[in-house]
Amino acid sequence: MKNLKLAGLLLLVLLFALAGCGSSQKEGEETDGGSDNNGGGDDSSGEEVRVTLGTGGTSGTYYPLGVAMAQQIFADVEGVSQARAVSTGASVTNAQELAAGKYQAILVQNDISYYAVNGETLEDFKGSTVDNMAGMTSLYPEDIQIVTTADSGIDSLDDLKGKNVAVGDQGSGAEANAKQILNAAGITYDDITTEFLGFGDASQGLQNGTIDAAFITAGAPTSAIQELGANKDVKVLSLSDDVIDKLISDYSYYTKRTISADTYADYGQKEDINTVAVMAILVVDKELPEDAVYNMTKALFEKRDELESAHSRGADITLETATDGMSIDLHPGAKKYYEEEGMTTD
Structure with missing residues (x-):
């Protein structure tokens, strides 16, 4: 009997210890998440996102540029936990997949992005709109x-x-x-x-x-x-x-x-x-955190030589032409960066 009571007491002690460890681990995880929130009360601030970038066919211009953006620029950006580029059917497909949440960023023609947002002209978008599309930067003439x-x-x-x-x-x-x-x-x-x-x-x-x-x-x-x-x-x-x-x-x-x-x-x-x-532009999901898109935009221009190495058209991507031909509203994160650089975004 004495041995049974001792075993029961030991079991209770073990259970309390395990419960304490579980509680401590959970509190630690919540604290770590909160510490990245910059103390601003903004749930999106410090949030890390995975970015899949829709490009185009492997024999076009979108693909090599998109791969360079994802692997050599966005993958190292604060607020982005993972970035990858995928080959796609290009502009229209990209807009549709962005709307479906499959991609978080896409390369797209400025005419197609206009149709997608406004539900005009193309049969693919007549009567329906892509509501989660926001501009990040204009790239080069196509x-x-x-x-x-x-x-x-x-x-x-x-x-x-x-x-x-x-x-x-x-x-x-x-x-x-x-x-x-x-x-x-x-x-x-x-x-x-x-x-x-x-x-x-x-x-x-x-x-x-x-x-x-x-x-x-x-x-x-x-x-x-x-x-x-x-x-x-x-x-x-x-x-x-x-x-x-x-x-x-x-x-x-x-x-x-x-x-x-x-x-x-x-x-x-x-x-x-x-x-x-037409103009090639880089578009993101408007629901992406402002901080992440700000950092992505900043990194894109600070590491522009990576794009030039990937394709000769990378030389056409400049801060001075970043809003030329932009046919949709800018993402707040991109807009913030341009305004800090003294650019007019209205």
């Missing part, structure tokens, strides 16, 4: 490039009639641009055989002869065109002045661009390319 092979006999948009034409991934920003440009020239999908292909697959199709031309919306030089040019001489078409003027008149986000022939001279291009461009 040139509309219509590429074919030098021996194709295609010299203008009119020559695309009856041909197999890659217009980008279905529902992508590139496809939206292709449709608008064709329409401006009086051409519809009924006049061509449409192929919904990403830039890499389009390049392969041009190489093996299964397609005749491809629409590519990306910063020049674009690796998909360079890959094609390594095997066949390329020809990037110019748009006529009438088509350019109509596009700029109908769509305020287009700007006129001239791509020097030198850009693709090593791949067979002989003439300057007159075309239009």
Whole structure:
């Protein structure tokens, strides 16, 4: 009996000790979390987030830049516990996945972000809006490039009639641009055989002869065109002045661009390319903590050389042009950084 009482007493002591340890551990965790709150009473302050950045196809410009942003810049930012970049179908897909909460940051064309926020124009967004989208920074002009092979006999948009034409991934920003440009020239999908292909697959199709031309919306030089040019001489078409003027008149986000022939001279291009461009922008979920986005924005410009190393278009990303072509409201964290740098954000 005495042994039973002693065993019971020891059991009670053990239970109290375990309970004390559990309580102490829990209190320690709560204290650690509170200590990162900067004492401001703001629940988002000090909160760490995981950031998945939606980019584009691996043969475009978004992907190498996005990988550099995630791995070499955002991963080391205070308030971000993990950052990674993923290859996607680009602008439209990115906007839809941001709305679904799959991505916390995306690279997207400024026209597509405008449609997404306002629920206009594109079938993908008519009648519905992406409500959690906020701007972080403008990046660089995205040139509309219509590429074919030098021996194709295609010299203008009119020559695309009856041909197999890659217009980008279905529902992508590139496809939206292709449709608008064709329409401006009086051409519809009924006049061509449409192929919904990403830039890499389009390049392969041009190489093996299964397609005749491809629409590519990306910063020049674009690796998909360079890959094609390594095997066949390329020809990037110019748009006529009438088509350019109509596009700029109908769509305020287009700007006129001239791509020097030198850009693709090593791949067979002989003439300057007159075309239009939209702006690539970096967008984040508006629910991301202000501190995290402020730190991400600051780091992006302080480590801009990482982007330049990843792709030549990284040189176009400057603080001076950070709000150029921004078609949606800025995230408060980004706005705070720009205002500290003396920029006007209204």
